[in-house]
Amino acid sequence: MDGRCVRLRQDGSLLHYSGADESFVRHYLALDLDLDRVLAAIDRDPVMGAAISCCRGLRVVRQPLFECLLSYLCATNTNIPAVRHRVEALASRYGEPVTGEGEIHAFPSSNALLGATEDDLRACRLGYRARFARTAIATVLADAEWETAVPLLSHDEARARLLDLPGIGPKAADCVLLYALGHLDAFPIDVWIRRILARHYRVELEDGPLSPSLYEAARAFGRDRFGPYAGYAQVYLYGARALLCRA
DNA sequence: GTCCAGGAGTGAT
DNA sequence: ATCACTCATGGA
Numbered sequence: 001m002d003g004r005c006v007r008l009r010q011d012g013s014l015l016h017y018s019g020a021d022e023s024f025v026r027h028y029l030a031l032d033l034d035l036d037r038v039l040a041a042i043d044r045d046p047v048m049g050a051a052i053s054c055c056r057g058l059r060v061v062r063q064p065l066f067e068c069l070l071s072y073l074c075a076t077n078t079n080i081p082a083v084r085h086r087v088e089a090l091a092s093r094y095g096e097p098v099t100g101e102g103e104i105h106a107f108p109s110s111n112a113l114l115g116a117t118e119d120d121l122r123a124c125r126l127g128y129r130a131r132f133a134r135t136a137i138a139t140v141l142a143d144a145e146w147e148t149a150v151p152l153l154s155h156d157e158a159r160a161r162l163l164d165l166p167g168i169g170p171k172a173a174d175c176v177l178l179y180a181l182g183h184l185d186a187f188p189i190d191v192w193i194r195r196i197l198a199r200h201y202r203v204e205l206e207d208g209p210l211s212p213s214l215y216e217a218a219r220a221f222g223r224d225r226f227g228p229y230a231g232y233a234q235v236y237l238y239g240a241r242a243l244l245c246r247a
Numbered sequence: 248g249t250c251c252a253g254g255a256g257t258g259a260t
Numbered sequence: 261a262t263c264a265c266t267c268a269t270g271g272a
Binding site: 238 | 252255
């Protein structure tokens with residue numbers, strides 16, 4: 001993460017770490033955020049209560065912007081193992097090796113990916129996303145201020161900038177807002193969250209494609225119900241998806 | 248082989 | 261504004 005290889009191990013309430021200093025670990029895991037207070041704020045109903053019981057301790061990390069952006073561009077209409085393959089392929093081909101860690105490569109910077117052609121990205125198993133990724137990388141790099149300016153924008157302004165990028169739609173934009181830009185009220189709607197909202201919260205989301213207006217309705221519901229930490233609510237519901245979606 | 252995955256772009260109504 | 265169609269890939 002961010003050019004380092006950090007190893008973490010938890011036993012009880014004790015967290016062991018190596019590969020980074022304490023301030024990095026605290027920042028990446030957002031240990032400065034009072035988790036109990038956050039969970040109390042979103043614990044508004046029995047469904048959320050069950051998700052919290054299921055996942056207590058889960059945190060929204062603070063991911064580097066470019067890494068997060070490309071990762072979610074690789075995550076559209078696919079599954080987690082495939083995304084992991086893509087991210088690892090990008091890292092091993094374009095990322096700097098982490099010193100002292102033989103096989104481990106960092107996620108590449110935007111500059112490191114500048115030389116990657118669409119075919120190169122296809123070779124990293126991005127499939128049809130390779131064209132979007134190529135353009136998104138070029139767009140980010142065309143504005144020297146992009147990566148430093150976007151984190152300073154408001155939620156809505158940053159979302160608009162993300163949506164300008166090809167291959168980044170509402171879902172991926174909301175994930176970047178939440179996991180990289182610290183907008184903890186972002187509420188991404190994926191197929192699992194959609195299912196959970198329909199089944200447990202009676203949100204009208206008939207099956208079939210999730211249209212932009214339905215996406216917006218689901219997003220508004222989540223943000224309205226769970227408030228400033230709606231993103232945490234989303235993460236806990238997602239984490240409990242196996243529990244909440246069975247039968 | 249078929250179906251589903253942390254969706255999004257395009258082009259026709 | 262709202263369909264219908266298409267887009268690689270991997271795991272079950």
